[in-house]
Each structure stands twice: as structure tokens, then as C-alpha cells.
Amino acid sequence: MSVLLSGQLLAAALALASLYALVAMGLNLVYGTMRLLNIAHGEFVMLGGYVTYWSFTHLGISPLLSMLIAPALGACLGMLIYLVLFRRLLRSPKLAARVEANSLLIFFGVSVIFQNVMALLFTSTQRGYVYLDQVINIGNVAMTANRLILFGVASSACLLCLAFFRYTRAGSAVRAVIQQRDASALVGIDIDRLNIMVFALGFALAALAGVLVSMVQEITPFIGFPFTISAFVIITLGGLGNLFGSLLGALLLAAVEVYGTAIISSSFRSILVYGVFIAVLLVKPEGLLGRAVVAR
Amino acid sequence: MKRLLLAAIFAAALPHLASAEDPIKIGYAISKTGPFAPAAQTQLNAYQLWADKVAADGGIDVGGVKRPVQFVVYDDQSDFGKAPAIYEKLITSDKVDLLLAPWGTPFHFSIVGILEKYHFPVVGNSAASTTIRDVKPGNIWFTTSAIPDHLASELVKMMKSAGVKTVAINTLQLPFSQEFKKYLMPAIEKDGGFKVVVNEEYAPDTKDMTATLTKIKQAAPDAILSLSYPPDSVLFMKQERELGINAPFQLVLIGPTDHFFSKIFGSNLDGTITMGHWSPAQAKWPKAKPFYDAYFKKFNEPPDYLDSALAWMSIEVLEQAVKKVGLDKDKLRQEIASDTFDTINGPVKFNGVENVTTPTMYLQFQKGEAQIIWPASEETAKMIKKPAWSQN
Numbered sequence: 001m002s003v004l005l006s007g008q009l010l011a012a013a014l015a016l017a018s019l020y021a022l023v024a025m026g027l028n029l030v031y032g033t034m035r036l037l038n039i040a041h042g043e044f045v046m047l048g049g050y051v052t053y054w055s056f057t058h059l060g061i062s063p064l065l066s067m068l069i070a071p072a073l074g075a076c077l078g079m080l081i082y083l084v085l086f087r088r089l090l091r092s093p094k095l096a097a098r099v100e101a102n103s104l105l106i107f108f109g110v111s112v113i114f115q116n117v118m119a120l121l122f123t124s125t126q127r128g129y130v131y132l133d134q135v136i137n138i139g140n141v142a143m144t145a146n147r148l149i150l151f152g153v154a155s156s157a158c159l160l161c162l163a164f165f166r167y168t169r170a171g172s173a174v175r176a177v178i179q180q181r182d183a184s185a186l187v188g189i190d191i192d193r194l195n196i197m198v199f200a201l202g203f204a205l206a207a208l209a210g211v212l213v214s215m216v217q218e219i220t221p222f223i224g225f226p227f228t229i230s231a232f233v234i235i236t237l238g239g240l241g242n243l244f245g246s247l248l249g250a251l252l253l254a255a256v257e258v259y260g261t262a263i264i265s266s267s268f269r270s271i272l273v274y275g276v277f278i279a280v281l282l283v284k285p286e287g288l289l290g291r292a293v294v295a296r
Numbered sequence: 297m298k299r300l301l302l303a304a305i306f307a308a309a310l311p312h313l314a315s316a317e318d319p320i321k322i323g324y325a326i327s328k329t330g331p332f333a334p335a336a337q338t339q340l341n342a343y344q345l346w347a348d349k350v351a352a353d354g355g356i357d358v359g360g361v362k363r364p365v366q367f368v369v370y371d372d373q374s375d376f377g378k379a380p381a382i383y384e385k386l387i388t389s390d391k392v393d394l395l396l397a398p399w400g401t402p403f404h405f406s407i408v409g410i411l412e413k414y415h416f417p418v419v420g421n422s423a424a425s426t427t428i429r430d431v432k433p434g435n436i437w438f439t440t441s442a443i444p445d446h447l448a449s450e451l452v453k454m455m456k457s458a459g460v461k462t463v464a465i466n467t468l469q470l471p472f473s474q475e476f477k478k479y480l481m482p483a484i485e486k487d488g489g490f491k492v493v494v495n496e497e498y499a500p501d502t503k504d505m506t507a508t509l510t511k512i513k514q515a516a517p518d519a520i521l522s523l524s525y526p527p528d529s530v531l532f533m534k535q536e537r538e539l540g541i542n543a544p545f546q547l548v549l550i551g552p553t554d555h556f557f558s559k560i561f562g563s564n565l566d567g568t569i570t571m572g573h574w575s576p577a578q579a580k581w582p583k584a585k586p587f588y589d590a591y592f593k594k595f596n597e598p599p600d601y602l603d604s605a606l607a608w609m610s611i612e613v614l615e616q617a618v619k620k621v622g623l624d625k626d627k628l629r630q631e632i633a634s635d636t637f638d639t640i641n642g643p644v645k646f647n648g649v650e651n652v653t654t655p656t657m658y659l660q661f662q663k664g665e666a667q668i669i670w671p672a673s674e675e676t677a678k679m680i681k682k683p684a685w686s687q688n
Binding site: 003006008009012013016115116119123124125126127128129130134135142143144147216217218220221222226254257258259261262265266267269270 | 328329330331333334336337338469496497498499501502503504505506507508510511514526527530531534537538539540554556559560562687688
């Protein structure tokens with residue numbers, strides 16, 4: 001039992017939760033505002049990781065600096081993808097009706113292309129670098145400095161995002177679109193511009209997560225998919241389109257992974273994770289904080 | 297007219313001239329994309345190193361005649377369901393003369409049926425399982441000596457000689473590590489001299505091991521056995537270091553021989569024991585060091601002591617057999633099954649499908665180099681206790 005009360009376990013759960021939350025936040029934004037199923041989300045995490053790895057090992061740029069560079073590149077790439085692939089799709093009412101299925105296919109293509117381009121450029125060899133990996137002891141909790149940074153940066157980025165959507169005009173507009181897409185267009189919100197902004201922000205967050213991931217684990221062109229899956233589980237748990245819900249979902253998933261394996265056994269990890277997932281969907285199909293959708 | 301005649305004679309002579317230097321076709325499929333691609337890379341590197349060597353030599357010796365080589369390479373996309381169809385295509389449509397093995401145990405097994413159907417010989421490499429002995433001999437052979445039942449019994453002997461009394465085991469839920477454990481637990485029990493203090497398993501997509509490692513730390517065992525694959529081996533070692541778990545005997549099953557571990561862990565890798573039966577430091581294998589050097593020169597990193605070495609061994613066996621008997625499939629099958637081959641891992645001879653000359657060994661990192669520490673007859677260095685993790 002003493003294992004459960006250890007600060008070490010709590011720290012591990014929080015660090016994992018903050019990373020999950022960051023990845024899920026970007027996915028939730030894009031889904032919430034545009035109903036686009038971005039299954040290439042994890043690939044942007046992967047790209048962020050490669051940008052960091054490459055600039056650190058070849059140009060000597062500190063991963064801390066990459067926390068600005070990679071999200072900026074991610075934002076540009078996100079905007080480009082929106083303008084080239086999705087703008088037309090969202091404008092035509094005919095296509096917009098099928099947007100979820102179409103976006104799934106398009107993002108699947110994007111995902112395959114990114115994975116294979118990276119495999120061509122960098123081969124599939126695992127890549128990693130060592131940066132700030134001394135172990136820091138705080139009380140009886142031991143953690144490497146880079147994991148502490150991961151926790152600090154990921155959780156502040158999530159909180160900043162929440163604050164942005166709560167307290168700024170643009171943020172309110174995004175929330176309005178998430179809640180009532182057609183009505184928000186009627187009251188004069190420029191949806192096209194908003195979409196571009198959300199794409200930029202969503203992919204910047206994914207790239208930032210990639211920077212943090214590369215600091216603590218090894219990267220290959222294929223690390224993205226598990227992140228996409230976790231993020232989908234989280235946003236479904238927390239409520240699709242509900243940004244605070246994705247924080248809650250991330251905490252829940254990380255707690256199940258870390259504490260669940262401490263109580264029962266690591267061999268039940270998947271059963272526990274998907275057990276909780278299915279249980280929540282059975283009891284509250286709209287997710288923990290999701291609003292029940294009224295049939296129209 | 298005269299010129300025309302000359303040209304005609306020349307043209308008639310051409311196919312004849314060409315036949316001696318007609319390229320032979322060598323085909324294989326390997327996971328270039330998908331989840332296994334990172335693991336397959338070091339084997340693919342060995343194949344590419346050989347392709348360079350063949351091109352530089354102007355070909356390979358086929359029954360006494362040097363012939364250039366043309367490679368036909370496919371990506372199996374990490375899907376062992378696709379491998380049989382690709383190998384069938386290589387045989388029937390690309391009409392290759394020789395085949396190299398795909399990466400990994402399931403892929404080897406998936407093509408056995410095709411090889412039997414066409415009686416096409418393949419020298420396997422990166423596959424290890426006791427179930428290879430169930431494969432009908434004659435079309436495929438396995439160069440590895442890291443078969444789980446031998447590995448398990450040797451590990452128990454090695455732990456005993458190191459004075460281990462208490463053991464913690466953390467096992468990944470994938471076939472090879474599970475098979476290893478299947479043989480290890482009875483071997484530990486039969487010996488009777490050990491107490492298993494932690495015995496945990498985990499799923500492949502585990503992202504955090506703090507819970508299990510905290511239990512191990514509290515139990516403070518003499519030996520920690522991480523029966524893991526490369527990605528989770530890294531996670532295990534990183535979090536072990538974080539928690540400062542310092543057992544004198546630490547085995548990490550698969551991963552440390554990949555160069556990339558030295559890059560991540562540096563001197564912290566020293567003392568880690570891992571599976572493997574090859575080392576460039578072994579003086580009695582004169583081909584070992586030159587292979588290491590050539591690989592290092594091309595890729596600017598050392599070969600994987602497991603997969604790159606195994607891949608190269610399989611090529612050496614095939615090359616020597618082809619040199620002796622040419623491309624006739626039946627003669628090749630007979631030759632591979634009966635002869636002894638000179639490889640970077642010493643002499644290799646098969647009994648059935650299994651390499652019976654190379655003993656089962658273990659490696660340990662010492663001053664950044666993987667040394668053979670077990671068994672005593674093969675050792676290039678004495679086993680040391682794992683030093684405490686440096687946390688800086």
C-alpha cells in the first residue's frame with residue numbers, strides 16, 4: 001500500500017497527464033471547431049520531435065529554444081494544410097455534410113505521407129539525444145530535469161490555452177463556434193479566419209508536445225500513432241470539444257495507467273484503460289464534461 | 297557490307313559474351329516502414345553494406361564465375377501477412393536467383409510455406425524461438441544461438457556463479473520475452489537457490505514503469521531481469537536510473553547491443569548484461585573486427601551485435617555455398633545443410649534448421665564495449681558487478 005502513497009507515483013502520473021493533456025488539447029480544438037478527425041495529430045508530435053533532435057544534434061540549438069521554433073513551424077504547416085486541403089471542403093455545404101468521414105481519409109493520407117517522408121529522410125533508426133538528464137531530488141521524489149521541464153511546460157501550455165479561450169475575444173469566438181457553428185457565423189464571426197487560427201494553434205501544440213517527448217524518449221517516424229490513439233481516448237472521455245474536459249480526461253488516463261498498474265499489475269494496462277473508457281461511454285456517452293446533444 | 301557483317305557477328309556474339317556476366321538477381325523484403333522498421337534497420341544496414349561490397353568487387357563468385365548482382369528489394373510494411381506474397385512474387389515473377397531473409401521471427405515463419413512450396417533455400421538470421429525446431433528442415437536455416445530454452449538455463453548458471461540470491465523479473469508481453477520467461481521460471485525453480493521477489497508483466501505500449509520499479513526498489517534484489525524489447529528497455533533503464541535502483545546484476549534482454557543505447561546512456565550502460573553471441577573483441581574470430589570496421593565506416597556507428605551480425609553471418613553462409621555449388625537450388629540446399637561455414641561468429645554448421653556450433657552466450661558492457669562474459673570458454677572479459685547509476 002505504501003507504494004500508492006509515494007510521491008514518486010504521483011509525480012509520474014502528473015508528468016504523464018500533462019503530456020497527454022497537451023497532445024489532446026490540440027486534437028480537441030481542431031475537432032471541436034471544425035469536426036475534423038485529425039488522425040495525423042500524432043505525426044505532428046513526431047515532426048516536432050525531429051525538428052528538436054535535428055536542430056540540437058546538427059546545429060547545436062537547445063531544445064528549450066526549439067520550444068519556440070517547432071511550434072512556429074507546426075503552426076505554419078497547419079495553416080498550409082488548412083488552406084490547401086480543407087478550406088474548400090468546409091466552404092461547400094455539400095462537402096461539409098460529409099466532413100468527418102472525408103477529413104478522416106485526408107488525414108490518414110497526410111499521416112502516411114509524413115511517416116514515410118521522415119523514414120526516407122532520417123531512416124527508421126531510433127533517434128535520441130541527452131539533454132538535462134541529471135536526476136533531481138525533491139523531497140523523496142526523484143526525477144530527471146528534462147521530465148520536470150516536460151511537466152512544467154506542458155501544464156503551463158495547457159493552462160495558458162484554457163485562459164486564452166476563457167478570457168480573450170478570439171478565444172470566446174472559438175468557443176462560440178464549438179458550441180453553435182451556424183449561429184456564430186450569423187453574429188459575424190469570421191469562421192474562415194478562425195479556422196486558420198485553430199489549425200495553427202492545434203498543430204503548434206502538437207509540435208510543442210513533440211519537443212517535450214523528444215527530450216525524454218526516443219523518436220522514430222512511427223511514434224505518432226500511439227499518441228493519436230491516447231488523445232482520442234482522452235477527448236472522448238472528457239467530452240468532444242470540451243477543452244477543460246480534455247484536461248480531466250488526461251488526468252484520468254494517466255492515473256489509470258500509473259496507479260492502475262500499481263494496484264493490479266502492468267499486464268492489465270490496456271484492459272484498465274479501455275475498461276474505464278467503455279465504462280464512461282456507457283454511463284455518459286457524451287463524455288465526462290460533454291453536453292448531451294439534442295437531436296434536431 | 298563488310299561493316300554490316302561485322303556488326304552482325306558482334307551482335308550474335310553479344311548474348312554469348314553476356315551470359316558469363318549476366319547479373320544474378322537477389323531479392324528480399326524487409327520492414328522499411330511501419331512499427332518494426334526501427335528494429336529492422338540494423339539488419340537492412342548489413343544487407344546494404346554487403347550490396348556495396350558486391351558492387352565494389354564487381355559481383356559474387358558463382359561456382360567459380362564472377363557475376364554481377366542485381367538486388368530486388370521490397371518493403372513488407374511491418375506486416376508479416378504480406379511477406380509470403382512478396383516472397384512468392386520474388387520467386388515466380390521477379391525470378392530471383394537467391395533470397396535473403398526478412399526481419400524478425402514472425403516474418404521468418406510467415407515465409408516458410410512459400411519456401412517449401414518452391415524448394416527455395418533461405419539462410420535465416422534475426423529469428424529466435426524454440427519453435428524453429430518444428431520447422432521441416434531443408435529450406436530454411438537459423439544462424440542464431442540465442443534460443444530461449446538455452447538462454448534460460450545459461451542465465452540461471454550465470455546468476456549462480458555471480459552469487460545471486462534474490463531476483464526481480466519484469467517481462468514484456470510479446471512473444472520472445474514471454475517464451476524466454478516460460479523457460480526461465482522452471483529453470484529458476486528447479487535450481488532452488490533463488491528467491492523471486494518481484495515478478496511483473498507489462499503491455500507493449502506502457503509509457504511509465506514507476507509503479508513496478510518502486511516495488512523492485514523496495515525489494516532490493518541482487519538481480520534485476522528486464523525481459524524487454526528496445527523501446528521499453530530504454531524506458532526501464534531511464535526510470536531505473538531516476539529511482540537509483542542499484543542491483544549488482546542487471547540483465548536487459550534486447551536493446552543494449554543497438555548502438556543507440558550507448559548514445560543515450562553513455563557510461564551508465566557499463567555493467568548491463570544482455571543477450572548476444574558476437575563481439576568484435578573476440579580474437580578467435582578473425583573476420584569479426586573487419587566487419588565491425590567496415591560497418592562503422594559506412595554508417596558512422598557500430599553494428600547491432602545481434603541483428604547486424606546475424607544478417608552478415610547469413611550472407612556469409614549463402615555466399616560460401618553459392619561459390620561452391622552455384623545457383624542450383626537442390627545443390628544449394630544440400631550444401632547449406634551439410635557444410636561448415638566460416639563466419640564473423642566463427643564456424644557455423646547446421647543440424648536440422650539450428651546452428652549447433654555457436655554456443656549460447658551473454659554480453660556485458662564494459663567501458664562502452666560489449667564483451668562476451670559467458671560461457672567461460674568464449675569470454676573476452678570477466679563479468680563485473682554493475683556500478684551504481686550516475687545520476688548527473
